[in-house]
Amino acid sequence: MSGDADVARVAALLAEPARAKVLMALADGRALPASLLASEARVSPQTISAHLRKLLDGGLVTVEQSGRYRYYKLSGPEVAAAVEALAGIAKPQPITSLRQSxxxxxxxxxxxxxxxxxxxxGVALLEGLVRRDALVRTDGGHGTERRPGDPLAQQLPDGPYxxxxxxxxxxxxxGVDLAALPSRRPLLRxxxxxxxxxxxxxxQLGAAIAEALLNxxxxxxxxxxxAVQLSDAGRRGLAQLL
Known part of the structure; x- marks a missing residue:
């Protein structure tokens, strides 16, 4: 038997600014080396190693060895969803430079x-898919509008499409073959x-589209x-298709 979820432990891991920056940097699903994460968090290699050990112990990240290097990534999409949810309710940091802006x-x-x-x-892509009748709303709503009861800044348990x-x-x-997509995760979320x-x-479908556009x-x-950026070819292509 298990008790209540240990929310306080996870919250403590997220409450440290350098660790929060590490999780934000990893929220795109990629595996990154400690040296790059140290640069992102603006801490020394020794300090980032201590932070990564805590994130590993807390189950928020995993690590894989490739040759001499270790690469860290989020332990799953639910961690990315939690980071996105916090970003939605957190007060923005003051912008103090053109680079930050x-x-x-x-x-x-x-x-x-x-x-x-x-x-x-991402929102415009879904809007275009609805206009193209590739996806349809099943609740009578319009476009990509959020329903009144939808939780803010997190994955929906029952998307209305x-x-x-x-x-x-x-x-x-x-560039996505629906019949060829693996079934290890839900197609529509x-x-x-x-x-x-x-x-x-x-x-699964959202991931496949992102991969196809990158390829x-x-x-x-x-x-x-x-952050990602559409190329000129991407802007033309998506405008034509959607």
């Missing part, structure tokens, strides 16, 4: 949430985007950031 704007424009797209781009009559063709044009407060697509070079990762 540019980075904050880039995150709101387009970012990855674990392995799927979020921000204005289903595959539409144009699903196979539309997703194929985006949806989140309430913390910056837009509207729905975006997650789950086509329609989408590029920004160095050492969760």
């Amino acid at each position: 540019t980075r904050a704007a880039a995150l709101r424009e387009a970012r990855t949430c674990y392995d799927h797209l979020a921000g204005r781009l 289903a595959l539409g009559p144009q699903a196979v063709g539309a997703f194929s044009e985006l 949806f989140c309430v985007d913390w910056s837009e407060q509207r729905h975006h697509l997650s789950g 086509r070079n329609w989408l590029h990762r920004r160095p050492h950031q969760r």
Whole structure:
């Protein structure tokens, strides 16, 4: 038998600024080395090692060895969802430099949430899929509007969408073969985007679309950031398809 969830322990891990920056850096689902995480958190290699041990012990990250290097990643999408949820309710830090302002704007424009797209781009992508009848609302709602009872900034237990009559063709044009997607996780999942407060697509299908856009070079990762950027070809392609 087990007791109540130990929320206080997890909250204590998140309450330290350097560890919070590490989790934010890993929230796009990638595995990163300790040296890069130290740079992101602005701490020394020795300090980041201590923080990573605590995150490992707390079950928030995992580590894998590749040659001489160790790479750290979030232990699962539920950790990324928790980080996104906190970002939605946290008071923004003061912007004190042009670099900070540019980075904050880039995150709101387009970012990855674990392995799927979020921000204005993620919401616009879902909106386009609904317009294209690749996905349809099942609750009578419009576009990507959040329902009154939807929890803020987290994954929905029952997203109000289903595959539409144009699903196979539309997703194929985006580079996703629905029939070939593995079934190890739910196909359709949806989140309430913390910056837009509207729905975006997650789950297996959301991850597959993000991967397809990256493989086509329609989408590029920004160095050492969760923010991503559409290429000119990506803007043209998505405008044409959706």
